[in-house]
Amino acid sequence: MPQPCGLMRLGVFILLTQSWRSSNFLLSLPVHSHKDDARDFWRLTWNTTETTAERLVEKLQTIGGEGLHLHLDLTAEGFVTLTSGKDFLQLEEVPGDSTFVRWEDLAGHLHGNLASYRPDLALDLELAPFLAGRTSTAEVGLFLLVSPTSKLWRFLPLSVRRVWTRLQNFRLHVMVHYPDDWQPSFWRRHLGSSYPALGGIHWCGAVNRFPALNPWLAERRPWDTYFNKVFAMIAIAEHQRYRWILSVDDDVILPPFALMSMLSIGQRADEANCFAALPLTQNGIPATELFATMWMQLEDRMRLFRCFSDCSGHFCNENGSLMTLCRPNGSRQSTSFVEVPDPWNEMEWYRTLSEQFEMRWWKNHPVAMNQTCMLQALEKGLKELPLYWFADFFDSQQLIVDDRFSYPYFANNVFLIRTDKYREVIQHSKCCFRTDEVTMNVLRHEQRSNLCFVRESFGIHPAWGNFGQDIKHSAEEETISWLKRMAAPVFNTLGV
Incomplete structure (x- = not known):
């Protein structure tokens, strides 16, 4: 040698x-x-x-x-x-x-x-630079799940920076699986005086580092970066004794007041027997209608609901993967038909879905299955974003509690959950199909826990991936353009 x-x-x-x-x-x-x-x-x-x-x-x-x-x-x-x-x-x-x-x-x-x-050493070394000389009584681990295909997460420091001046009960942990996403200098530069909010950057691109949480799943999918991140979130939260986990995908943006509400709602959610607490996002499932009612102007809300009720109720199953609406030319074989409520009524829609399909198809909703409706929801959400990005912090902590299972299924691209409950999800005998989302919903039904929404919250998730990455990427770029126009001197420094 x-x-x-x-x-x-x-x-x-x-x-x-x-x-x-x-x-x-x-x-x-x-x-x-x-x-x-x-x-x-x-x-x-x-x-x-x-x-x-x-x-x-x-x-x-x-x-x-x-x-x-x-x-x-x-x-x-x-x-x-x-x-x-x-x-x-x-x-x-x-x-x-x-x-x-x-x-x-x-x-x-x-x-x-x-x-x-050497995964036995890695976690302590990842945490060490952010623990030196600091004391923390943080109760919430804020986990950002970064992928190389999104840039929207680069706006998170602006919300963290503003929240940190009012609330310091959390630490931010960035989960990456590509070396070019390991960017401590980016966080140091853009968090500024709130840099102590950063609790660590963590590598999730190797073999699952915490297989003891579910040995069978870790062995079956050892290189799955999604589950590597999920396992790491739980392990880090337990190591740091965070009572709650706030998980945020990299294609979701929460204005400062909404992030503040999500970080401070944990105790109230426990008291309300919430399995998870969700923010209101413009295409959230099942938060879309709540977002529209809370934040959209009446005319915009009615047009969006009209788009929902005008959708086809024909469903197709392509390659056994994801249920999608049939194309008008009938190029896919129709397998099911669901009567679409007119006027639109989401409770009726979800009830019909839960009666006709197994649980993993309950996520279907026109805001995710119809491109026109999805982009219309984004347009109307972005229209309100400038007002609510700069909104003052709300003093009240109110939850919308679904204790009757009117919403039988929720998507988990952003959620607050107790750490011990999230561990139950990963250790569940039915974990997991593709992601942990279905298992989360299974456990919620088994435990008869409530689904809760944080009333004082506002989030933008530009698009679902059902129509391809090109459309999803275009929607995210449009969102970034709106953010830059709102406060160009600040946002243009982020390199997005």
């Missing part, structure tokens, strides 16, 4: 290893810089006890260039040659071409490798 050669490489090697102690943990990777021969490499060693990955990268940047070449296969999920012991992990060179990694992505790669091969 080639050894470090040349004064520059040797100097860097000594710089990174001069504080080695047997009690420290060392992660070692084979790399070469832009100045090195591609056939040669040296070992980059991260002493996790002495420095953070981010500070290590800052030191390395004195080498120059735009990044490092890693002699590792960063695309494979299969076998990796490594040497590991109690205090070290050494990843071995992969023959062939190296992979170039930009400086801004290198910290994510370091954490990703550590989480992949």
Whole structure:
């Protein structure tokens, strides 16, 4: 195996290893810089006890260039040659071409490798930079589930920053599965003085790190990034003793007053026997009509409901995956027909669905199954967004409580739930079909718990994915344009 050669490489090697102690943990990777021969490499060693990955990268940047070449296969999920012991992990060179990694992505790669091969250490190291010198009595873990396809989550710091001046009972945890989403500098820059609200950034792109929560599910779907995030949320919440989890998908935006309401409603939700508390979003299932009644002007609300009642009641089942409305040309075989209420009545609609379909199809609603209605709901929601983004905080904490199961099913793209109850979901014998959403609804029915909506909340979820990523992406870009127009000097700094 080639050894470090040349004064520059040797100097860097000594710089990174001069504080080695047997009690420290060392992660070692084979790399070469832009100045090195591609056939040669040296070992980059991260002493996790002495420095953070981010500070290590800052030191390395004195080498120059735009990044490092890693002699590792960063695309494979299969076998990796490594040497590991109690205090070290050494990843071995992969023959062939190296992979170039930009400086801004290198910290994510370091954490990703550590989480992949030493998950027993990874969580403490992810939390450590955000715990140093801080005391916390936080009761709510705010978890952002980031994917590489959405930019809307970049507006979350603006809500967190404003809420933090009034309420500090929470910590934000960012869940990522790509190195370029590991962005502590982004959060430090845009959270500003509210940076202490950031509780950690966590790698979820490897094999499930917390299989003990449900060994059968973790074994069946070890690389499933969605369940990696769900398992990590619960593990982190229990580790940090958060009583509640507020889970937010990266394509949902909550104005400051709405985020404040969601973070402070936990005790009231417990008293009301709520299985989960949901915000009012313009296409939320089943919150759409509540949002329209609460926030939309009468004329806009009536037009939206007319769109719902004008929808077809024919359903098709494509590839056994998701129930979708049939195309007018009848290109798919119709399997069921549901009478659409006219005038629109969501209670009647959900009752009919629950009588005719098994539970995982109860999510169907014109706002998600009809493109025209979905985009109309977004348009009318965005029309109200400027007013409510800058709204003052509400003092009241009111819930709309469904204690009669009028809404038999809820979508879980944003929700507040007690940590112990969420653990019950993941450990349920029927967990899980595709995601944990169906199991959450199953458990709610079994426990006869209420579904609750936070009255003082307003959220925008631009689009469902039923019509393809192009339409979903376009709807999100339209939402971002609205946000930028509202306060261009602030939003334009976010790089979206």
